[in-house]
Amino acid sequence: MMQELSMNILDIAENSVRAGATLIEITVDEIPSKDLFTVTVADDGCGMTQEQLNNVIDPFYTTRTTRKVGLGVPFFKMAAELTGGNLTIQSAVGEGTVITACFIRSSIDRMPLGDINETICTLIQCNPKSDFVYTRRFDNDEMELDTREFRRILDGVELNDPTVSKFIRDFLAENTSDLLSGHEN
Amino acid sequence: MKTLAELQALRDEMKTKIGVRKDGEYRMRIVVGMATCGIAAGARPVLAACTKEVETRKLTDIVVAQTGCIGICQFEPVVEIFDADGNKTTYVHVTPEKIPKIFAQHVVNGNPVVEYTIGANAN
Numbered sequence: 001m002m003q004e005l006s007m008n009i010l011d012i013a014e015n016s017v018r019a020g021a022t023l024i025e026i027t028v029d030e031i032p033s034k035d036l037f038t039v040t041v042a043d044d045g046c047g048m049t050q051e052q053l054n055n056v057i058d059p060f061y062t063t064r065t066t067r068k069v070g071l072g073v074p075f076f077k078m079a080a081e082l083t084g085g086n087l088t089i090q091s092a093v094g095e096g097t098v099i100t101a102c103f104i105r106s107s108i109d110r111m112p113l114g115d116i117n118e119t120i121c122t123l124i125q126c127n128p129k130s131d132f133v134y135t136r137r138f139d140n141d142e143m144e145l146d147t148r149e150f151r152r153i154l155d156g157v158e159l160n161d162p163t164v165s166k167f168i169r170d171f172l173a174e175n176t177s178d179l180l181s182g183h184e185n
Numbered sequence: 186m187k188t189l190a191e192l193q194a195l196r197d198e199m200k201t202k203i204g205v206r207k208d209g210e211y212r213m214r215i216v217v218g219m220a221t222c223g224i225a226a227g228a229r230p231v232l233a234a235c236t237k238e239v240e241t242r243k244l245t246d247i248v249v250a251q252t253g254c255i256g257i258c259q260f261e262p263v264v265e266i267f268d269a270d271g272n273k274t275t276y277v278h279v280t281p282e283k284i285p286k287i288f289a290q291h292v293v294n295g296n297p298v299v300e301y302t303i304g305a306n307a308n
Contacts, residue, residue: 011224072221126251134222162240171187178186
């Protein structure tokens with residue numbers, strides 16, 4: 001069991017990395033007026049067959065050979081359902097996978113989001129060959145980080161260079177606090 | 186708010202420095218297990234602690250990377266350190282607090298911290 005949603009998000013996004021995705025889009029969408037909190041992880045990886053899709057919510061199913069359980073998706077599903085929300089998965093072989101988890105924002109059983117910025121930094125740093133688009137929305141405001149834009153500007157300097165990693169961390173911290181300032185949490 | 190113009194300035198500054206590292210030229214590779222088992226056990230803050238050490242010590246010849254589940258979930262968080270010759274040291278039950286010692290003793294000075302290794306914790 002994860003202690004915060006951002007850990008689940010890291011875990012789910014790692015599945016996209018393993019699926020060979022070149023682009024992984026992570027969206028955290030908070031709409032207090034509708035009492036909703038939605039997390040989406042979308043990738044253009046190899047996708048799942050119907051059989052894999054049917055089994056992916058089964059904790060005793062995994063494609064790994066190192067162990068016999070696969071708890072990532074079941075954990076995330078449980079976290080959503082505990083709040084009265086749900087988890088849906090769309091996937092097609094060769095096209096990619098979209099996982100959407102809807103939470104009831106005010107539910108006492110909704111785990112805190114936690115350090116989502118550290119999750120994004122970790123993903124970018126460890127997977128310099130993949131691109132990430134991270135969008136954080138709060139009501140009608142949003143902030144975005146698109147590594148494709150970063151890559152274009154960096155012009156050959158690696159995304160996981162320590163100096164760049166630090167910039168990404170500061171970028172996320174500053175722009176998240178700008179987004180959330182003025183909103184009560 | 187941070188803007189992409191700042192990133193551009195940073196890039197220009199970096200490009201003037203020689204020795205921007207290239208892939209495959211690392212003295213050591215530090216690999217953190219980042220599957221469900223690792224993440225649930227606390228791998229993310231461990232990786233962040235490694236990144237911080239690399240940044241503050243300006244270790245341009247070290248790379249921090251991730252791997253999936255290597256099958257020893259009960260020992261997570263697991264950190265493996267590979268030297269240039271491919272020799273591997275496996276640290277188990279790693280916490281962010283253990284990272285500065287691993288860096289000072291092993292990564293910088295080449296002496297593994299034996300008490301944190303799997304060999305010393307296998308039972």
